[in-house]
Amino acid sequence: MSLERGPYALGERVRILDLDKPGHVRTPMYVREKVGVIERYCGDFENPEERAYGRVGRERIRLYRVRLRQRDLWPDYEGPDKDTVEIEIYDHWLRPASGGD
Amino acid sequence: MDHEHDGHEHHEHGRGLPPHPTREDDDVALTYGEARYLALKSLLIEKGLVTADEIRRRLEINERGNPQQGARMVARAWVDPAFKARMLADAKEAAKELGLEVTEAKLVAMENTPACHNLIVCTLCSCYPRSLLGEPPAWYVSKAYRSRAVREPRKVLREFGLDIPETVEVRVHDSNADLRYIVLPMRPAGTEGLSEEELAALVTRDCLVGAAVPRSPNA
Numbered sequence: 001m002s003l004e005r006g007p008y009a010l011g012e013r014v015r016i017l018d019l020d021k022p023g024h025v026r027t028p029m030y031v032r033e034k035v036g037v038i039e040r041y042c043g044d045f046e047n048p049e050e051r052a053y054g055r056v057g058r059e060r061i062r063l064y065r066v067r068l069r070q071r072d073l074w075p076d077y078e079g080p081d082k083d084t085v086e087i088e089i090y091d092h093w094l095r096p097a098s099g100g101d
Numbered sequence: 102m103d104h105e106h107d108g109h110e111h112h113e114h115g116r117g118l119p120p121h122p123t124r125e126d127d128d129v130a131l132t133y134g135e136a137r138y139l140a141l142k143s144l145l146i147e148k149g150l151v152t153a154d155e156i157r158r159r160l161e162i163n164e165r166g167n168p169q170q171g172a173r174m175v176a177r178a179w180v181d182p183a184f185k186a187r188m189l190a191d192a193k194e195a196a197k198e199l200g201l202e203v204t205e206a207k208l209v210a211m212e213n214t215p216a217c218h219n220l221i222v223c224t225l226c227s228c229y230p231r232s233l234l235g236e237p238p239a240w241y242v243s244k245a246y247r248s249r250a251v252r253e254p255r256k257v258l259r260e261f262g263l264d265i266p267e268t269v270e271v272r273v274h275d276s277n278a279d280l281r282y283i284v285l286p287m288r289p290a291g292t293e294g295l296s297e298e299e300l301a302a303l304v305t306r307d308c309l310v311g312a313a314v315p316r317s318p319n320a
Contacts, residue, residue, distance in 0.1 A: 026278045028224050030251065042207065045279045063279055070273075079255045082270040088278035 008038045008064060013097035016089055024052030027093045035097045036068035039086055062091040162204055166235035168306035170201050171283050176301035179288040192283060196233060204232040205281045211274060212285045218265050219284045220311035222250035223276040230281035234309060251275060261312045284311040291317035
């Protein structure tokens, strides 16, 4: 399912989803529902959400690095607008950001 | 250094003996985490999923890593532009050229420039390129650092003694999934005459995380 949504292009605007999924997820709360741009494609990896429960050797999913502006994460961020956070996000936690995003 | 404020500690040992050099015996009850670790470990071994030797070897690999290995890579990158290009393209492969084995899936070098300062954190746990750099410092795994490094990185850096000008972007890398990171700091001015080995000695562990920058020995 996840592979259908990629691959995203470098610089493409993406929204990080809030899948509200329990367990060993690697998408921290502070980036959920935030919009950033694709910084790089990192390769395909087994899904840690499956591996954590012993389900190894399954399909590999795409991993991207997303660049977010600090100002978009924290409206009261102390520092210049140019400051950023980059974070690794699996394909199924992303969707293209629409014009309104 | 001025230790006047804690001088009382030194008066305790006023019998001509140096303070006892070893740690106190740790014969106290297990913490909850320790008990859980031991229970999990023995279950995994009992079920044949891992062997005790595999666990021991992994710990040995983690402890074989040390910051000097990362410093060697940085110094080589400073003196060899072609190596630097390879390190930025694939730091795990570049490490092999120096005989360094990185066992993590991927290692990415983030280059500090006059326009951008990089800081590494793992907000979710304590991901760190242990096979190259060894165990992370205690502050790196603290909840305070993990939460504050992405929220107020400039303040955190100031607490480390590093004041990044507002003209420079602070770029925080959350090592939250499969990649591991190392910062490639800028070569300090005034180090033109130094050998590669002398250059490596300027690169401390904190420089490789971005909590510090290398200083010229003359500065």
